[in-house]
Amino acid sequence: MTATAHMAGQPKGISALGLRKAYGEKVVLDGVDLEVPAGTVFSLLGPNGAGKTTTVQILSTLISADAGQAQVAGHVLDREPDAVRAEIGVTGQFSAVDNLLTARENIILMADLHHLPRNEGKQRAAALLERFDLTEVADKPAITFSGGMRRKLDLAMTLVGRPSIIFLDEPTTGLDPRSRRNLWQIIHDLVAEGTTIFLTTQYLEEADQLADRIAVLDGGKIVAEGTAAELKRRIPGGHIRLQFADVHRLDVAARALGQALRDDEALTLQVPNDGSIPALRTVLDRLDAAQIEAEALTVHTPDLDDVFLALTGNQVPGQVSDNTELAKESLR
Numbered sequence: 519m520t521a522t523a524h525m526a527g528q529p530k531g532i533s534a535l536g537l538r539k540a541y542g543e544k545v546v547l548d549g550v551d552l553e554v555p556a557g558t559v560f561s562l563l564g565p566n567g568a569g570k571t572t573t574v575q576i577l578s579t580l581i582s583a584d585a586g587q588a589q590v591a592g593h594v595l596d597r598e599p600d601a602v603r604a605e606i607g608v609t610g611q612f613s614a615v616d617n618l619l620t621a622r623e624n625i626i627l628m629a630d631l632h633h634l635p636r637n638e639g640k641q642r643a644a645a646l647l648e649r650f651d652l653t654e655v656a657d658k659p660a661i662t663f664s665g666g667m668r669r670k671l672d673l674a675m676t677l678v679g680r681p682s683i684i685f686l687d688e689p690t691t692g693l694d695p696r697s698r699r700n701l702w703q704i705i706h707d708l709v710a711e712g713t714t715i716f717l718t719t720q721y722l723e724e725a726d727q728l729a730d731r732i733a734v735l736d737g738g739k740i741v742a743e744g745t746a747a748e749l750k751r752r753i754p755g756g757h758i759r760l761q762f763a764d765v766h767r768l769d770v771a772a773r774a775l776g777q778a779l780r781d782d783e784a785l786t787l788q789v790p791n792d793g794s795i796p797a798l799r800t801v802l803d804r805l806d807a808a809q810i811e812a813e814a815l816t817v818h819t820p821d822l823d824d825v826f827l828a829l830t831g832n833q834v835p836g837q838v839s840d841n842t843e844l845a846k847e848s849l850r
């Protein structure tokens with residue numbers, strides 16, 4: 519089936535079939551299929567170098583694919599690139615903000631690039647500055663802005679052309695938690711207005727919070743796709759972690775509990791467990807029968823970090839996880 523046929527009768531989302539891209543010998547995308555219904559948030563996850571930015575660059579017409587087809591906003595990508603460009607906005611890892619211009623001037627410059635009449639450009643700039651809480655600093659040069667303010671300005675500039683589809687390539691990388699949550703709220707608001715969002719992120723919590731559907735890219739292919747809940751269900755990585763006072767107690771508990779991942783230094787056992795009350799009771803009953811008490815007990819239910827680890831074999835970006843072995847074991 520072609521991307522065109524696949525999209526027949528559907529409004530303006532994103533659809534791609536068999537996208538391939540290589541740089542010399544290096545195959546970056548090896549047949550990527552994507553389907554993003556209009557008005558939804560789609561998140562592309564993958565380890566560093568997986569090809570997320572390359573995918574965004576192809577779908578936003580910045581580079582062309584070696585093979586495959588795609589439709590963006592109802593237009594065939596390689597036949598109508600100008601029509602695609604008129605419908606989309608892109609904010610990348612490298613901001614389009616001109617440091618020497620003020621926030622207002624940056625937005626008005628964008629309005630000029632969209633050929634908006636001067637007055638309309640000014641009005642739209644004022645409205646966007648207000649919306650992004652930048653009115654107070656509107657006439658200060660962007661060089662004086664924090665990372666969070668710069669991201670907001672970048673997104674405001676993207677919105678000048680009223681795009682129906684926005685590509686956000688790692689929009690919150692490097693932002694503090696408060697600025698990140700502010701941007702999440704802005705993204706929620708955009709989706710509520712009907713905008714389609716294609717998001718790449720290193721933060722799995724971000725995908726969990728924002729995305730209707732998530733795809734995991736690894737080795738040039740989509741290795742899993744679904745809602746956050748569907749992906750989590752694929753990974754039975756739940757466990758409880760028990761800590762003991764000394765090695766003797768750890769020994770006895772390990773014998774009593776059978777299948778467990780043991781850490782002699784931390785004096786802990788990780789026992790596969792779905793976190794339900796009957797399952798917890800079974801573990802505690804076994805410890806009681808062995809007359810051993812745990813010092814501490816924590817329950818861990820699978821999250822997107824586990825999914826990422828298990829599917830890509832890569833460490834979760836920016837985080838050290840102790841679940842690698844269990845997550846991998848649970849997939850075997």
Ligand SMILES: Nc1ncnc2c1ncn2[C@@H]1O[C@H](COP(=O)(O)OP(=O)(O)OP(=O)(O)O)[C@@H](O)[C@H]1O
Pocket residue numbers: 541546564565566567568569570571572573
């Ligand atoms: N212009 C180019 N020439 C040669 N190789 C390239 C070029 N652009 C990207 N690559 C390679 O393609 C691969 C995918 O890069 P890409 O930037 O798409 O990954 P990514 O998933 O966005 O990574 P990150 O999370 O680190 O941003 C990398 O190995 C990169 O080195």
